[in-house]
Amino acid sequence: MSSTDEMQALAANIGARARAAYGALAKTTMQQRSGALVFMAQNVKADCELILAENAKDMAKGLSDGLSSAMLDRLKLDEARVDAIASGLIEMANQGDRLFEIIEEWSRPNGLIMQKVRIPIGVIGVIYESRPNVTADAGGLCLRSGNAVILRGGSDAFLTSCAITKSLRAGLVQAGLPEDAIQIIPTTDRAMVGEMLRGMAGAIDMIVPRGGKSLVARVNDEAKVPVLSHLDGICHTYVHASANFEKSVNIILNAKMRRTGVCGATETLLIDEAIAKEFLPKICAALENAGCELRGCEMTRVIVPMIAAKDDDWQTEYLAAIISIKIVNDINEAIEHIAQNGSGHTDAILAEDINAAQKFLSEVDSAIVMHNTSTQFADGGEFGFGGEIGIGTGRLHARGPVGAEGLTTYKYVVRGTGQIRP
Secondary structure: OOOHHHHHHHHHHHHHHHHHHHHHHOOOOHHHHHHHHHHHHHHHHHOHHHHHHHHHHHHHHHHHOOOOHHHHHHHOOOHHHHHHHHHHHHHHHHHOOOOOOEEEEEEOOOOOEEEEEEEEOOEEEEEEOOOOHHHHHHHHHHHHOOOEEEEEOOHHHHHHHHHHHHHHHHHHHHOOOOHHHEEEOOOOOOHHHHHHHHHOOOOOOEEEEEOOHHHHHHHHHHOOOOEOOOOOOOEEEEEOOOOOHHHHHHHHHHHHHOOOOOOOOEEEEEEEHHHHHHHHHHHHHHHHHOOOEEEEOHHHHHHOOOEEOOHHHHHOOOOOOEEEEEEEOOHHHHHHHHHHHOOOOEEEEEOOOHHHHHHHHHHOOOOEEEEOOOHHHOOOOOOOOOOOOOEEOOOOOOOEEOOOHHHEEEEEEEEOOOOOOO
8 A cells, every 4th residue: 555544544445344244244144144155165166276376376475485384384275175165164054153042031020031142243353364264264254143354364375365255255245245244455565454453443343363473462462452362372282191002193193293384283292201111202203204303301302312392392383393292290290381381272181091081171271172182173164163263262252263153242132011110
C-alpha cells in the first residue's frame, strides 16, 4: 500500500463488509451453511490445478528467500493435501452446527423461564503464517459457526491463500450467502496486521493468531480485541517403566518424525530410569535411522553418545528433526519437568499401567493429554472437527483444538408472562 490513509481506508472497507455479512449470516439456516461448505469443497477440488500452480510460485519464492525446511513443508501443497482440504470442508458440512440451540433452561419461582442460547461471536480475524490449509480451515469453521472471517495469510503463502479464498467465496455465492463472509487481506504489507489489531477494533470481535512466537507475541501485545492463541508447541512424550517397548518405538517415531514442522510434534522425550538402559538404545537407533538429531541429558549420554542438551533445549520448539531426551526418576519427575518446561499444548504418556496413565492424565495441566498414542493427533481434523482454527492453550473460552463450537458464545433469553420486579 502506498500510504497509511489508504491502508486505513482498505481496513475500514473490509471491516464494514464483514460486519454486514455477519448480520446476513445470522438469518441463514444450518442447511444453507452446510450447502455452502459442500460447494466450497467442490470448488477447491475443481480448482486444484490453479491452486497448485499458485502454490508452486509461492514455493519458488520461499526457496529463494531461504525458508527453512519446516516452513517449506508447511507451505507445500500437492493433490493429496488439496483433497484433504476439500475433505475437511465436507466433514464440516456433515457435522451440522449447534447455533441457536438452548444450552441450558430453567425456571424461577416467579415463573420466568431462563434460557442460555448459543450464538456466533461475530467477525473473526485470523492472522497466520505459511500453512495455506488454514485458509480453508478458518473460512469453513467460521462459516459453520455463523461468523464472518477476515483472513491475513503470510506473505510466503499469499498466492496460494488467495486462490483458495477465491474458491471459498465462489461457494458462498453458489449457496446464496454473502460473499464477504470470507475475505482475505489483499496485500502482504505488514502494516495491515497493525490495522487488524488496532484500527479494526470496532469491526473485529476476536483475533486468532497462528504462527511463530514473534507473531503471537505481537498480537497479544498490540491487539485491542480479545485474542485466542497458543504459544509454542513444546510437546512431550513420557515413556513409563510399564511401557511396551515395540509399541512405544512406533509411537515415538510417528510423534517426532511424521511431520516435524507441526505444532503437535514431540520435541522432548522423557524416559523412566528403570527402563533407560534397555529402552534408550532401541529408540535412539530408530530415531537416528529416521534422520533425527539427538540431544540428551548427562544420564542419557552415559548410555548412548549424543549431543549434550543445553538448558534451553528443554524449552525449545524445534519444528525440525531434532529431539531432546531426558531420563527421569519416575512419573512424578516427568510431570514436574513438563510443568516447568512445557507450553501447555500436548503431552503423552506411554504406559501399560492404567493407574500411572490416569495419574499423568489427571495431573498434567495441558490442553491435550494423551495415553499410548502419538502427539501428532493434536489436530482438529483428527478430533472430528473437520479442521481447526488453532489450538488454545489458555484457560479461558476454548482449549485444545478449536473447532466450530469453540467459535461461539452465548446469550441469555428470559421469557415471561407479565412479571415485574418488586
